[in-house]
Amino acid sequence: MSVKIYRNTTKPEVIGSCPQCHSEVLDGKQKYYCTNLFKGKCRFSLNKHYFRRWGEMRPLSKAGMSHLLLGRGIRLKNLVTVRKGHMFDCLGYLAWIPQFNRWGIEFEDIYWHD
Numbered sequence: 001m002s003v004k005i006y007r008n009t010t011k012p013e014v015i016g017s018c019p020q021c022h023s024e025v026l027d028g029k030q031k032y033y034c035t036n037l038f039k040g041k042c043r044f045s046l047n048k049h050y051f052r053r054w055g056e057m058r059p060l061s062k063a064g065m066s067h068l069l070l071g072r073g074i075r076l077k078n079l080v081t082v083r084k085g086h087m088f089d090c091l092g093y094l095a096w097i098p099q100f101n102r103w104g105i106e107f108e109d110i111y112w113h114d
């Protein structure tokens, strides 16, 4: 008896709708991205390792991304500021970040550790 395992490797999974153009957001290898990104019609993508800059080495989960795409905040813990190394917790929301000229996460309700 042989067991075949079918994997859907051709089509990335849809995990929500785009905050910019309302098209589908797909789960890629390195990032979550809008189906219109490669058509040049939309700018939405988010690297799965977006939080590495703040010391979080775990990738942003699919569940977390789906949550963000619904306009909800995700709880982030023990992040560390880039310059001074201060630790904080916060809620993260999807937002267009003008100084990076791209989509990113806005930190709100920041709680500083002692």
Ligand SMILES: [Zn+2]
Residues within 6 Å of the ligand: 018, 019, 020, 021, 022, 023, 034, 035, 036, 037, 042, 043, 044
């Ligand atoms: Zn889009």
